Amino acid sequence: MQNFIRTLCSISFFVLALTGCTAMTPLGNPEAPYNPPRQPEVGDILHLPTGTYLTRDQLDILVTDNRIVYVGETHDNLSSHRWQLEVLRALSDEFPGEIALGMEMFTPEQQDALHRWTAGELNEKEFLKSAEWQKVWRMDFAYYRELMEFARDRNIPVLGLNAPKELVKAVGMTKPEDLPEEQRDKLPELDLDDPYQSAMVEAIYGGHESGSAMLDGFHRVQTLWDESMAENIVNYLTSPAGANKKLVVVAGGNHIRNGFGIPRRVFRRLPTSYLLVGTQELSIPENRQDRVMDVHVPRFPMPAYDVMIFTEYEDLPDKVKLGVMLEEKDGIVTVIKVIPGSTAEDAGIEDGDQITAIDGEPVKEMFDLVYAIQQKTVGDSARLKIVRAGETFDETAIFKPLPEGDPHK
DSSP: OHHHHHHHHHHHHHHHHHHHHSOOOOOSOTTSSSOOSSOOOTTOEEETTTTEEOOHHHHHHHHHTSSEEEEEEOTTOHHHHHHHHHHHHHHHHHSTTSEEEEETTOOGGGHHHHHHHHTTOSOHHHHHHHHTHHHHTOSOGGGTHHHHHHHHHTTOOEEEOSOOHHHHHHHHHSOGGGSOHHHHTTOOOOOOOOHHHHHHHHHHTTTOOSOHHHHHHHHHHHHHHHHHHHHHHHHHHTSTTTTTOEEEEEEEHHHHGGGTTHHHHHHHHSOOOEEEEEEEEEEOOGGGGGGSOOOOOOOOSSOSOSEEEEEEOOOOSOOOOOOEEEEEETTEEEEEEEOTTSHHHHTTOOTTOEEEEETTEEOOSHHHHHHHHHTOOTTOEEEEEEEETTEEEEEEEEOOOOOTTOTTO
């Protein structure tokens, strides 16, 4: 009997050993393990790990069940930003006064302006000027206006998460260990060995011929962005101000997709529940196809998001421009060149003119003029006060569509 037991044990061990050495073929697609019952349509909400379509109410339950909700965006798609607002609204409705909004678009250096915005102390123009929006993010604020107004109206704290521009530039050009001590001290803990992020960076750079040095630099920058945002998230959530808060994080999809960007780096520092929400455009107009990046992203062994929301591409209303090149010096904004065929030429503006006001508002820096024009659409007019050769007079500019081929169109 004893010999029989030994024999059985030997056979069992032999079978287990063989099984352990046998390569197993993975089932299905790790990024979408269950096929949904039908093809997605615009407006659908899909739970990728299970292939289940969700209702809005079910999405709200998922959102409110987690401490951190990461929402990946397509920067220039209004539909994507509208879903960010819906996620923030769901949490705010369920937990009034107990949530905060973290944004890639700002850095901690802009925190004072963000506090003053949510306190209602600044109007939009004052806020953008104080936060130096045009220098830090540069995209049209109209993409984020509804989200920021909602945060202000409900007094939701908005956090600047990203790394300072100067530090990003330094890390892009120099390895961290070779930076001056003052800059090294400002760095978060950097994990530069994530294989998935490395694969993503290589894919993005696949069509570039910049060489390995540029690739290495961008890899460091991508890591700095993710680690800085992760560190700032954790610093807030572990602070007295954020200890009992839930947080919505909005950032570009590449910082959130598959979870290895910001989410994993946050979890490494602070294990807590989180949800990944992304958007995917099913419909892109023909005249916007040139905005689609030709990037062949590798397959990863996990779903891109917990929840994917399918949208159509929605752009801002057609932009307008005055059609001038400007110079700003000592509080005077001067036209140095009028573009032929532009709105400015039609209005009679000439090289050398000083623009001192628009629609009765003083122009003391280029931002004053740029901001006012950003509020215009095709067919709108603007009253410009002009100084030419010591003489002051008014001109009326009527904005027309941008010409075909204009990069802003």
